[in-house]
Amino acid sequence: MFHDWLRMLAKLVTNDDSTKSAICPECGERSIKFVYVGDRKSSIGCLPAWCESCNKGIIISRVGIPQGVRMIDFKDLESIKKEIPNFIHVAPDSKKNR
Numbered sequence: 091m092f093h094d095w096l097r098m099l100a101k102l103v104t105n106d107d108s109t110k111s112a113i114c115p116e117c118g119e120r121s122i123k124f125v126y127v128g129d130r131k132s133s134i135g136c137l138p139a140w141c142e143s144c145n146k147g148i149i150i151s152r153v154g155i156p157q158g159v160r161m162i163d164f165k166d167l168e169s170i171k172k173e174i175p176n177f178i179h180v181a182p183d184s185k186k187n188r
């Protein structure tokens with residue numbers, strides 16, 4: 091569910107190392123990936139996070155990008171395509187649709 095993703099992400103972004111232990115809210119696998127995409131100067135961007143196992147995820151838009159984290163410039167479409175798969179977006183109201 092969307093809220094589980096948000097809660098998980100909040101934990102993830104505070105500690106990069108915890109990525110390995112983050113559990114996917116959809117399938118329960120420990121295969122969560124995330125990367126900041128944005129503008130280095132303004133340090134504003136978005137944060138896609140997805141599960142490599144079930145290919146579901148969310149994108150949080152307009153987030154502040156912390157200093158020192160790995161990020162992809164939003165103009166670097168090549169890297170974005172290479173690194174971020176075409177995952178299925180978990181909608182905030184996905185609970186109702188099921």
Ligand SMILES: [Zn+2]
Binds near residue numbers: 145
């Ligand atoms: Zn999953």
